[in-house]
Amino acid sequence: MREYKAYCFDLDGTVYRGKKGIASAITFIQRLQQAGNEPFYVTNNASKTREQLQEALMAVGIHAPLEHIYSSALVTAKYVAIHFKDKKVAMMGSDGLRQALLEAGIKPVEDEPEVFVMGIDRKLDYMALAKAALFIQKGAIFIATNQDIKFPTEYGFLPGNGSFARLIGDVADVEPIYIGKPSSAILDIIAIEHGFSKEEMVMIGDNYDTDIMCGINFGCDTIHVNTGVTPTNVVLEKEQQPTYIVDTL
Template sequence: MKQYRAFCFDLDGTVYRGKEAIPAAIKFIRTLREKQLDYFFVTNNSSKTPSQIKEALLRFGVEASEKQIYSSAFVTAKYVKEHFGQAKVFVIGQDGIRYALGQHNIHIVEENPDVVVMGIDRMITYQKLAKACLAVQNGATLIGTNEDIRVPTEAGFQPGNGSFVKLVAQVCNVEPIFLGKPSPAILEMIRQGHGYQKSEMVMIGDNYDTDILCGIRFGCDTVHVNTGAVSTEKVKEKELQPTYCVQDLSEFEL
């Protein structure tokens, strides 16, 4: 592996799988810390606050500050603030997206919104989806924190946020705006915030359609690990290839 200054990791399927750590990834991150190399965690999971993600990582033996954690919730809140200003927002989602919107002083409402923001909500109901559909049909802009159709767990795949956003979009016959990976916005935030060149950054992940395409669209090197959502066999069928394909991060020496 060439010399990078910033290692950007996906979380679920890359650093851990559900509640189980991926040992090679944990060891690799610890080595980065020992060598005083910069690393960041880039997740499409909008359900947790940076503090909650930090605590979850610590349980896997990974030390990180909140400044090293970039979620689709944060990039979505930033986008809403920049493009919709003082708009009223109806939210489907958990702690992470609500915290991020609050940090950006965005006005959250239950009725007559200008924007509908959808993040993963493990307490999703028909009523919430119906409310979102009616708001969008009345002119609200539909924004999803991410478009993941499914998420890997130790028990198998479960529905991701994208499956619910696309349900609302299909009912309303609109195209939603997605801010998480594979949009390069989240990596651009890291680049601007820390002054890296794209050539100094590398995106590491298990999901070709989110992690790897995010890096490719951003213009940095990418590493696909065969530990999560998409197998190496499937990745090798893609037209645009990652810079590296490995079984796990034990194959790399720093």
């Protein structure tokens, strides 16, 4: 295998499942760090802040610098700040997204938004979904942090933000703008902020449709690992193959 300067790891199903670390991934990451190569962490999970993701990594034995942790919430906030400057933005989601928006200079409003941003909200209720559907019917631009239908946990798969975004999109008859993987936005930002070329980067993940396609869309090498969403036999049937396919890291 080639050596890279930026190893970009997906988290859920690649580094950990729920609160349980995946041992082979942790060993691999620690070896990179011992060799002086500090990895990057790239997650569609928009519910956690950078600090909370750092804690989740710490809990499975990985010390990660904050500026190497990228969530779809962080990148969504940067995207909204660039493309919809001075617009009224409402959001649905948790701490991770709210903090990312505030840090990007966007103070979310409660009513009559011109832009509606949707991340996962684990305390979701019907009224919040109803409000979101109405905002979008009234013309708010619909942006979702990610389109993951499900994510793996130690208990099994749970509903992801994509399942709720699709629901709202179906009701309002609008296709959301998705920012997380497989969009290349997260890798674009890492390349810009840390000064890497595509040849120096590799995207590593368990989910073909998000992680591997993100790397392919961005134009860097990819490693599929068989510890999460997409089993290897399904990956092998895909037209565009990852650069490498491994059972474990």
